[in-house]
Structure formats: structure tokens, C-alpha cells
Amino acid sequence: MxxxxxxxxxxxxxxxxxxxxxxxxxxxxxxxxxxxxxxxxxxxxxxxxxxxxxxxxxxxxxxxxxxxxxxxxxxxxxxxxxxxxxxxxxxxxxxxxxxxxxxxxxxxxxxxxxxxxxxxxxxxxxxxxxxxxxxxxxxxxxxxxxxxxxxxxxPNCTTYGMACTLAPLQKAFGLKTVIMTSMQATSGAGRNGGVLALDMLDNLVPYIPKEEEKVQIETQKILGALKDDRFVPAPFAVSCTCTRVPVTDGHTETVFIATERPATVEAAIAAFKEYKPDFGDLPSAPKNFFTVHDDPFHPQPRIDRDQDGGMSTHIGRIREEKALGGLKYVLLSHNTKAGAxxxxxxxxxxxxxxxxx
Known part of the structure; x- marks a missing residue:
């Protein structure tokens, strides 16, 4: 520019x-x-x-x-x-x-x-x-x-990572149901004079006020359609549980989806790897929109969150979801960088x- x-x-x-x-x-x-x-x-x-x-x-x-x-x-x-x-x-x-x-x-x-x-x-x-x-x-x-x-x-920083990862799956297989549990970093709560640290030490907080409602409606708006100057929310159902964990930065989420069309693990991996937005020379754009891990012990916040300047969304443990009829996986996104x-x-x-x- x-x-x-x-x-x-x-x-x-x-x-x-x-x-x-x-x-x-x-x-x-x-x-x-x-x-x-x-x-x-x-x-x-x-x-x-x-x-x-x-x-x-x-x-x-x-x-x-x-x-x-x-x-x-x-x-x-x-x-x-x-x-x-x-x-x-x-x-x-x-x-x-x-x-x-x-x-x-x-x-x-x-x-x-x-x-x-x-x-x-x-x-x-x-x-x-x-x-x-x-x-x-x-x-x-x-x-x-x-x-x-x-x-x-x-979007809300928790919405960000999930909406990113759902986009290629929605395109490839269609979505019927999305169920997510988040394990959110303490940095997403700001600073609270030391009280927050005492709350989080050796602990997990199972409720973040208004977070679940935000994630549900924001995801449907982002992945919905725009018709005649109005937003039509995506028709799939979204349900989530949002928790706070003693991690400094990086929101980890487990996602379970029911797909409209049959989805294999191999096809899902291909959908993620082939999804490469053309950002041109935008200075803040990640080199890799997604980082797909084949090591089942990744992604991990402390190790993976800062790759690509904190702008890549990490995906791992992609598996078949037999109970719902679809897929399940773990994602990680940097809440104070990509999500902020x-x-x-x-x-x-x-x-x-x-x-x-």
C-alpha cells in the first residue's frame, strides 16, 4: 500500500x-x-x-x-x-x-x-x-x-477458531450439528488484581458468563448466507460448554460434528489442507491459515500458539465421530492475537x- x-x-x-x-x-x-x-x-x-x-x-x-x-x-x-x-x-x-x-x-x-x-x-x-x-x-x-x-x-475469540475450522467442513460435507467444549486461556478474562490467579490455580472454572450464547449465534451468522442485504443464519445447530483453564494464552476446543454427507478422516484432512484463502500481501495474514497436526499430542497451547505470529488455527486428533455420524477434532487458536x-x-x-x- x-x-x-x-x-x-x-x-x-x-x-x-x-x-x-x-x-x-x-x-x-x-x-x-x-x-x-x-x-x-x-x-x-x-x-x-x-x-x-x-x-x-x-x-x-x-x-x-x-x-x-x-x-x-x-x-x-x-x-x-x-x-x-x-x-x-x-x-x-x-x-x-x-x-x-x-x-x-x-x-x-x-x-x-x-x-x-x-x-x-x-x-x-x-x-x-x-x-x-x-x-x-x-x-x-x-x-x-x-x-x-x-x-x-x-467475533468473540472463542468463536473465531471454531468458525474457521467449520468453514471447509461445511463446504465439503454440510453440517447438521456442532457440539463444542472450550478450554479457554486466562488472558481472555483480562486482569483482576490477583483474584483471578487465585481462582485459577489448581483449578478449572466451568462457566464463563454469556460466552456460550455468543459462540452459538455468532457461528451461525458468520457461516450463514447474505441474501438481499440480510443475513440468513446457518441452519445447523450449535451447542457448547465454555470453561476457563490455567493456561496463559491460546483457546483449545474439542469439536464434534454431525455431517449431512458421509465424511472420512482422510477427506477432512484434505479439506483443511486445501483450504487456502488468498490473502495477497496482507501484513497480518498467516502463511498457513490452518496447521494440521498428525501427532496426536498436538496442538498444545504453550508449544503451538505462537506459530505464524499467532495467526494460524491449529487442528489435531481428527477422528470419525460414530455417535453423531460425522467427525471430531481438537483445535487451538491464539485468543489475544488471531482472536483479538x-x-x-x-x-x-x-x-x-x-x-x-
Whole structure:
């Protein structure tokens, strides 16, 4: 891309915002020119906004704070100056997103990690390489709402890996039923002053509020059809149980599917290996959309999650599912990379090359 896009990050001091800054620090297409945050952070240097009263700097990424961002000033999110901004990336909670994202979308494209608008009937829930054609709904959204920009959220990080792996199987065999159990990393819950660590040590938490409902309806939207400017959910049933486990990063999921047409293990492996989206030169795209393991002891989060910059979805233990009449397998996706900031960057990159940004 010959001209770099000027971007703003809203919620820059939070965990998701920090993930954006790490991913954007050396991005060849996007240049961060503005930060926005809560009234508590507004008017402060970025590094000062991270500093707690006890002196601790609340930067929670394994990489150091990029030098170029330390002295940038944080604006108040509701008064964010959008002059000269090409894209706004939001890393805020759903309640704040409901208020702020439409303000920004009146003028510029908004790529969001929040759930606030995911199920709106004119908002595409995009995974490039899976449902890229849903991008056309952006024009209908702009017309309906009278916006120059638009809102495009990314899916829930648990939805991401499953929707990716179901796409080639849906195409090859058709799907009747999907049953999934997740073993989700603690990083997906953010930070909670040490309480979360005490909850998770030597433990497994069998319930994540609202997660199962999100996965079910988001999967059907992503893998559904777009007809006459409306989304038609995929007809297959989705049921899941979402749990939290003492793993730092990387969501592991066991998936059981009933297929419409007979499916062999060999045919499923071929479907995964032949599914190669053409990402061209998108900077955040994985070299391998899927990494298929023949070692039954993989995928493992600690060993496999960071391959391909955390953007590859790993699949292993593909087996025949006799009880349902279909297949079963284990998947792993990186919840704070592919399922968060880097996934959002990939969406933005794709919308740039397809002319929506």
C-alpha cells in the first residue's frame, strides 16, 4: 500500500488496547497518530496513564512499550478528534462501545473488538478467508444509518477458531450439528488484581458468563448466507460448554460434528489442507491459515500458539465421530492475537485492499 493510513486506538491503556499497540508498532500500512481513553486517562502521557499510585506501570504485554507511544497524549474518548483519521480501532467494553462507536462511524470506519454491534442486522461479523463476501453489507449499513464510516466488529475469540475450522467442513460435507467444549486461556478474562490467579490455580472454572450464547449465534451468522442485504443464519445447530483453564494464552476446543454427507478422516484432512484463502500481501495474514497436526499430542497451547505470529488455527486428533455420524477434532487458536488485535488488523487490511477503507 503506497499511502499509510492514519489510525486512532480507543481504549489504548487496557489489555486489548495494549495488544493493538504491540501489533501496530511496526505495521507497514497503519500509523497510530491518536490515542483515546477514559476521563481518568485523558490529558496524560501514555506511560503516565499506565502508572498506578504505587508506581507500577500497568503494561501487561511480553514485549516492552513501543518507544514511539510512551509520550503520546491520550484524548478523551467522547471528544476524540477524527480529523485526518482513516480508521478507528476500538478496544473497549460493550457498554462504552454502544455509545462511542456510532459517534466515530458517522465519519470514519470503526474496527471493533467489542460485542456491542456483532448481532445487528446490518453489521457484518468478519473473518477474512471465511466470510469475506459479507463485507458487502457495509454499503447497506452506511445507507441505512447515513454514515460516512461504518462499524465492523470481529467475533468473540472463542468463536473465531471454531468458525474457521467449520468453514471447509461445511463446504465439503454440510453440517447438521456442532457440539463444542472450550478450554479457554486466562488472558481472555483480562486482569483482576490477583483474584483471578487465585481462582485459577489448581483449578478449572466451568462457566464463563454469556460466552456460550455468543459462540452459538455468532457461528451461525458468520457461516450463514447474505441474501438481499440480510443475513440468513446457518441452519445447523450449535451447542457448547465454555470453561476457563490455567493456561496463559491460546483457546483449545474439542469439536464434534454431525455431517449431512458421509465424511472420512482422510477427506477432512484434505479439506483443511486445501483450504487456502488468498490473502495477497496482507501484513497480518498467516502463511498457513490452518496447521494440521498428525501427532496426536498436538496442538498444545504453550508449544503451538505462537506459530505464524499467532495467526494460524491449529487442528489435531481428527477422528470419525460414530455417535453423531460425522467427525471430531481438537483445535487451538491464539485468543489475544488471531482472536483479538491482530485479527482486527487483518480485517482492516482486507477492507483496505477491497476498497471499503
Amino acid at each position: 503506497s499511502i499509510r493510513k492514519k489510525v486512532a486506538v480507543v481504549g489504548a491503556t487496557g489489555i486489548a488496547g495494549q495488544q493493538f499497540l504491540t501489533a501496530l508498532a511496526n505495521h507497514p500500512w497503519f500509523e497510530v497518530v491518536r490515542f483515546a481513553g477514559s476521563p481518568r486517562s485523558a490529558g496524560k502521557r501514555y506511560e503516565d496513564a499506565l502508572r498506578a499510585p504505587n508506581g507500577q506501570i500497568g503494561w501487561w504485554q511480553p514485549e516492552p512499550i513501543p518507544e514511539k507511544f510512551r509520550n503520546m497524549m491520550i484524548e478523551s474518548a467522547p471528544e476524540l478528534n477524527l480529523d485526518g483519521i482513516d480508521i478507528v480501532f476500538t478496544a473497549i467494553d460493550s457498554d462504552a462501545a454502544k455509545e462511542l462507536e456510532p459517534l466515530y462511524a458517522k465519519k470514519v470506519p470503526v474496527i471493533s473488538t467489542a460485542s456491542a454491534f456483532r448481532m445487528e442486522d446490518d453489521v457484518p461479523l468478519l473473518i477474512p478467508g471465511v466470510n469475506t463476501s459479507h463485507s458487502s453489507m457495509i454499503r447497506a449499513q452506511q445507507k441505512k444509518r447515513g454514515w460516512k464510516g461504518f462499524i465492523v466488529p470481529i 488485535a491482530k485479527g482486527a488488523l487483518l480485517v482492516a487490511e482486507n477492507l483496505c485492499v477491497t476498497g471499503y477503507i
